[in-house]
Amino acid sequence: MLFHVRMDVNIPRGLPAEEAKAIIAKEKAYSQALQQSGKWRHIWRIAGEYANFSIFDVKDNAELHEVLSGLPLFPFMKIEVKPLLRHPSSIREDDT
Template sequence: MLFHVKMTVNLPHDLPADQATDILAREKAYSQALQAEGKWRHIWRVAGHYANISIFDVADNEELHVLLSGLPLFKFMDIEVMPLLRHPSAVRDDDR
C-alpha cells in the first residue's frame, strides 16, 4: 500500500545540542535504511518549513504505524497520513 505522509518536526528550543545532533544522526540512518529497503519510496523537503512529504510503500496501516513510531524524531513530529490508490485515469501502471 502506498501512503502520502507529511511530517513536520518541532524540536524544542531548549534541547541540548549534543542530544539534537544524536537524534538527527539516528533519524538519518533509520530513514536511509528504510529507503534502501524500498519501504520509504520518496522524500521531499517542504520549502521554508522543517517538514517533508514522503511516500511509503508498506503492507498495511499497522506496518506504517510501526515504522513511523520507530522514528527517533517521532515524539517531536506532527504527522499526517493519507492512503493512496491508483487513479483510474492514470496513464502508467506504476508510480514512476
C-alpha cells in the same frame, strides 16, 4: 499500500544541542535504510519549513504505524497520513 505522509518536526529549544544532533543522525540512518528497502519511496523537503512530504509503500496501516513510531524524531513530530489508491487514468502500471 501507498501512503502520503506529511511530517512536521518541532525539536524543543531546550533540548541540548549534542542530543539533538545525535537524534538527527539516527533519524537520517533510519530513513535511509527504509528508502533502501523500498518502504520509504519518496521524500521531499518543504521549502522554508522543517517538514517533508513522503510516500511510503508498506503492507498495511499497522506496518506504517510501526515505521513511523520508530522514527527517532517521532516524539517531536506532527504527522498527517493519507492512504493513496492508483488513479484509473494513470499510465503507470507499477503504482499499485
